[in-house]
Amino acid sequence: VSVRRAPAPPRASYHHGDLRRALVDATIEMLAEVGPDVLSLREVARRVGVDHRAAYRHFTDKEALFAAVAEEGYRNLVATVRRDLSRLAPSDVLERLRALARAYTRFAAEHPGHYRVMSGPRLNESGRFPEIEIPVGEAFGLLQAELQAGVALGALDGTDVEASALALWAQVHGIASLVQTRRMRVAKNKLSEVTDRLIDKMLHGLARRHA
């Protein structure tokens, strides 16, 4: 053992500027196992191998760490939705909306703790974390764009598209929330199917009659 070797456990490279990343990553990892209400800042720091006090160099408080985690979650979700949509023809209006819904419920089911941070008490309520609104706005924008395209293509009814977007958002979020809290029990391999079945009830209402 070299004399120069520190007695502490091996350190990652956050000494050179990415402790922030390490903390966010560790938090997301741990949220796969426990809920945000149980997860402590001290435990995250322990996992990273750092004194809990070090976190305050990068986040003014625990909420700020969670805000970074939420932001990253929205970004991932948006990226997934974009990827899934890119595989479908622009004219396939209903299937595109289903794909959007499926990506959302899948995220909630696969990353329950992470989803809870994203959908729980609104972290930017006080205006402290305006960055969050960017990917959130993008996500809602994707939904709106699909609806507008559907109307333009003559596949969807064009009356009160704003309400359609809100209604669909609420429904998808509702399914995700009920599945994530296991109030609505659905096996992992049936999730897409169930999402489609419920979403189709809504799409039936949004579709243009006798098109």
Add this chain to the structure above:
Amino acid sequence: VSVRRAPAPPRASYHHGDLRRALVDATIEMLAEVGPDVLSLREVARRVGVDHRAAYRHFTDKEALFAAVAEEGYRNLVATVRRDLSRLAPSDVLERLRALARAYTRFAAEHPGHYRVMSGPRLNESGRFPEIEIPVGEAFGLLQAELQAGVALGALDGTDVEASALALWAQVHGIASLVQTRRMRVAKNKLSEVTDRLIDKMLHGLARRHA
């Protein structure tokens, strides 16, 4: 001052058996102002004027207190829905479903903290509080009954009514959740109107065509 007078502040009658009630009531009261994540058992006990340790006589832990609070919330919600429905003709299918949805979103908006306890992490997940399932089942039963009646009356499409019930449940819960977290901003006096407008998008899909 009488010598017999205890120096402590005046006590309520929980000495005679309703400290349990006092704790539940105080928790609900306090949830009007703060979220359940912030509310401490010790603070509730303080409000009631009792040592926090006394709560453990009536609840095995904090979760048990919250379970009682959630149960009471569901009961109140069910009572409200029943009352609202009793004012409408059985044949007024769509309006009855709207009334059900409005009662739900109103509860969430008027009792945000209480609603969060009810809709947050599922308290009976571990099976510790099966009592909760009773009013929850009643609430879902009311929804199912309305849908079935609508089908019987020829007003609603009868295919996959189970999915219709789940879809409507998810949508109403989604609206309530988004309004409560203020992700969907809606003024108090517009809440019923907005609820109707979004719910109607779904009802349009559930309605029987060319009835």
Add this chain to the structure above:
DNA sequence: ACCTGAACACCGTTCAAGT
């Protein structure tokens, strides 16, 4: 039976100090 004082093992956050 019902209630509490003292204590335990945690927590988020701050201060003052180390390199």
Add this chain to the structure above:
DNA sequence: ACCTGAACACCGTTCAAGT
């Protein structure tokens, strides 16, 4: 700049004791 030891004011929960 980046990190930490010691401390503060909290928390939920338990034990042993009081009436």
